[in-house]
Amino acid sequence: DAGITQSPRHKVTETGTPVTLRCHQTENHRYMYWYRQDPGHGLRLIHYSYGVKDTDKGEVSDGYSVSRSKTEDFLLTLESATSSQTSVYFCAISGTGWDEQFFGPGTRLTVL
């Protein structure tokens, strides 16, 4: 199994509070992705990174920011959480950006 961990695995927070989710990989893969998964929508890309300090927006980036200061870590921040951001968040990595993506175990976030 690819070495990808996500923390926390579960979080309950209140509307308006900041939240940071962490993705850590031990595979030295260049590309990292943050997705959210909601019933009926499949996986939707939030942001991705193609190198240290190189990031770009995905399909549903509003309300989210990311940072990648090291190859192994990709952080997703919700500056002011809203109930619409209640979801399961997955981190994924890829070696070349054109091949298989390996997924972390997910973080279940509930915003009350």
Add this chain to the structure above:
Amino acid sequence: TQLLEQSPQFLSIQEGENLTVYCNSSSVFSSLQWYRQEPGEGPVLLVTVVTGGEVKKLKRLTFQFGDARKDSSLHITAAQPGDTGLYLCAGYGDSNYQLIWGAGTKLIIKP
């Protein structure tokens, strides 16, 4: 905008039956991937199809890529309860490094 549409969205069948899941688009994809996701886990790649008309077999699972590279199918023969899960198709679109995902087919195989 490139889209992938999966059908059916939900399928519940008895053990031993056969089934087919479809992944369709109006756009051409250079390749398509199929993933399976079990509850509480991330998706895991099953197969990648690259060439139009390609057929790949993975035990009881048969994957086809359409001749025009706009669609793909997953056929399961003699389904077993262990096949239960969410099946997702995905393909790299025109935008570099971004996979386009279908909404998934939730499959339940009853013993």
